[in-house]
Amino acid sequence: MMSQIRRSYSKSIQSIKNSKLFRQESYVNGKWISAANGRTVPVYDPATREEIGTIPELTKSEVSAAIDSAKEAFPEWSKMIPKERGALLRNWFNLINDNKEDLAQIMTAECGKPLVESRGEIVYGNSFIEWFAEEAKRQYGDVIPTTAKGKRYLVIKQPVGVSALITPWNFPNAMITRKAAPALAAGCTVVIKPATETPFSALALAELAEQAGIPKGVLNVVTSSHDLTAEIGKELATNPNVRKLSFTGSTRVGKILMSQCSSTIKKVSLELGGNAPFIVFDDADVDAAVKGAIASKYRNAGQTCVCANRFLVQAGVYEEFSEKFKKAISELKVGNGNQEGVQIGPLINDNASKKVGSMIQDAKDKGAKVLYGGNNLKLNFWQPTLLGDVSLDMLVSKEEIFGPVAPLYKFETEEEAIKIANNTDVGLAGYFYSRDIGRVFRVAEALEYGMIGVNEGLISNEVAPFGGVKESGLGREGSRYGIDEYSVMKYICLGGV
Numbered sequence: 273m274m275s276q277i278r279r280s281y282s283k284s285i286q287s288i289k290n291s292k293l294f295r296q297e298s299y300v301n302g303k304w305i306s307a308a309n310g311r312t313v314p315v316y317d318p319a320t321r322e323e324i325g326t327i328p329e330l331t332k333s334e335v336s337a338a339i340d341s342a343k344e345a346f347p348e349w350s351k352m353i354p355k356e357r358g359a360l361l362r363n364w365f366n367l368i369n370d371n372k373e374d375l376a377q378i379m380t381a382e383c384g385k386p387l388v389e390s391r392g393e394i395v396y397g398n399s400f401i402e403w404f405a406e407e408a409k410r411q412y413g414d415v416i417p418t419t420a421k422g423k424r425y426l427v428i429k430q431p432v433g434v435s436a437l438i439t440p441w442n443f444p445n446a447m448i449t450r451k452a453a454p455a456l457a458a459g460c461t462v463v464i465k466p467a468t469e470t471p472f473s474a475l476a477l478a479e480l481a482e483q484a485g486i487p488k489g490v491l492n493v494v495t496s497s498h499d500l501t502a503e504i505g506k507e508l509a510t511n512p513n514v515r516k517l518s519f520t521g522s523t524r525v526g527k528i529l530m531s532q533c534s535s536t537i538k539k540v541s542l543e544l545g546g547n548a549p550f551i552v553f554d555d556a557d558v559d560a561a562v563k564g565a566i567a568s569k570y571r572n573a574g575q576t577c578v579c580a581n582r583f584l585v586q587a588g589v590y591e592e593f594s595e596k597f598k599k600a601i602s603e604l605k606v607g608n609g610n611q612e613g614v615q616i617g618p619l620i621n622d623n624a625s626k627k628v629g630s631m632i633q634d635a636k637d638k639g640a641k642v643l644y645g646g647n648n649l650k651l652n653f654w655q656p657t658l659l660g661d662v663s664l665d666m667l668v669s670k671e672e673i674f675g676p677v678a679p680l681y682k683f684e685t686e687e688e689a690i691k692i693a694n695n696t697d698v699g700l701a702g703y704f705y706s707r708d709i710g711r712v713f714r715v716a717e718a719l720e721y722g723m724i725g726v727n728e729g730l731i732s733n734e735v736a737p738f739g740g741v742k743e744s745g746l747g748r749e750g751s752r753y754g755i756d757e758y759s760v761m762k763y764i765c766l767g768g769v
């Protein structure tokens with residue numbers, strides 16, 4: 273049976289050492305399940321369009337049953353001593369660490385990112401598990417000085433309850449661990465719905481969670497098809513037994529989920545789209561700015577919500593920055609992510625590719641110059657692209673590009689740069705390069721973004737609060753604040769003391 277299925281695996285999956293990690297069933301209540309109606313959905317390698325394997329197309333009622341399992345598991349898990357929960361998370365961390373190369377290969381096969389980035393994401397994703405394994409022990413409450421004789425006031429933190437976690441395809445591992453680890457540490461049980469394009473990284477995590485001893489029903493992974501996504505999302509957002517929903521993805525879907533969650537007043541965390549400005553001032557170290565720009569823009573072929581989206585460059589260094597940027601991207605290697613040396617893989621699917629193509633065309637139609645690239649090489653592989661003479665009416669200025677395209681704008685003054693940078697409905701990450709300490713404070717404070725990189729293009733880590741303002745979302749992930757998203761405060765007023 274196995275050899276029959278194996279024939280259709282992509283090459284990257286064939287090379288994994290621990291074949292147990294490649295699960296093709298959903299994981300509910302400690303069991304690996306198929307859909308009751310037997311229906312499956314194929315998953316393709318975006319680099320080759322080869323079928324990697326299949327996943328069950330669970331229906332709404334099966335997702336509802338997974339929520340029931342999480343509800344049943346909640347009392348015991350939430351009452352466990354935090355240190356014991358932390359120890360199980362630590363086991364999970366260790367197992368992920370032991371299997372990191374296989375996990376990276378599965379990730380590259382299903383989402384296309386270069387293997388070197390997949391390896392980095394496994395380490396990054398695992399850092400959230402390690403961090404929250406520790407934080408489980410640090411959910412401190414408060415004792416509030418009394419205002420009346422004979423009374424004492426206490427505040428304790430308790431887990432919010434069953435948590436639904438809906439995650440995207442661009443970070444198939446880290447977006448799960450950044451939600452599941454604080455949820456489990458706080459004492460919540462979870463139902464995870466991974467993106468239909470990238471379910472195997474999620475199922476591999478579930479396999480290792482099971483091996484780590486995380487009890488049945490505590491962590492569930494439900495898979496389905498794009499056709500049923502809206503129905504399943506609605507079930508997760510409206511089922512009264514779910515008390516928390518955390519979503520990473522587009523602002524469009526975030527708005528739908530937030531409105532659906534209002535029917536049962538769930539606690540909601542949303543990590544949505546961005547339109548990150550990357551500002552280079554005249555006083556910047558231009559070489560450092562180019563290095564930061566490449567790291568920020570071309571990570572995951574530009575498919576990252578914190579990717580630089582608009583490059584605002586002050587007139588005095590515009591030519592120098594543009595020339596050096598162009599040279600740097602001309603050296604980037606595009607190809608199948610599982611080949612050594614590749615820095616830019618394919619976009620996730622045809623829709624993503626069409627979106628990038630139409631944004632480049634729109635910019636050209638409105639007068640932008642292609643300074644480098646601009647071509648679709650094959651399938652969904654795009655050349656790293658640099659656009660000059662970009663104006664604010666172009667789609668690349670207004671929308672999240674989610675592809676390897678860098679638009680350059682020239683500005684004259686600091687005020688103008690801040691005004692352009694803030695002229696958007698979203699506010700996730702913003703970046704700027706300057707060596708003037710006064711400007712560093714002024715601009716960092718003036719930018720309407722949840723996260724700011726100053727002389728730095730990569731800002732994410734497990735100890736810092738990740739999240740946005742405006743339509744980029746609600747809540748913070750990672751850091752000491754991340755666990756609060758899965759906790760509720762209880763005030764206890766003690767009389768007769």
Ligand SMILES: NC(=O)C1=CN([C@@H]2O[C@H](COP(=O)(O)OP(=O)(O)OC[C@H]3O[C@@H](n4cnc5c(N)ncnc54)[C@H](OP(=O)(O)O)[C@@H]3O)[C@@H](O)[C@H]2O)C=CC1
Binds near residue numbers: 465467469521529
């Ligand atoms: N903030 C971020 O990290 C991300 C931002 N985006 C932005 O969104 C654009 C479009 O990408 P796309 O993949 O379509 O983004 P979506 O927001 O549609 O997809 C992301 C996740 O949301 C799920 N989803 C989609 N519709 C619903 C729904 N009605 N209810 C519940 N869950 C739902 C998807 O599931 P399924 O896979 O089953 O469809 C997937 O798990 C990108 O170009 C980018 O700009 C996209 C992904 C991540």
Ligand SMILES: O=C(O)CCCC(=O)O
Binds near residue numbers: 447732
């Ligand atoms: O939403 C995303 O695009 C994933 C976040 C990437 C990061 O953690 O840096």
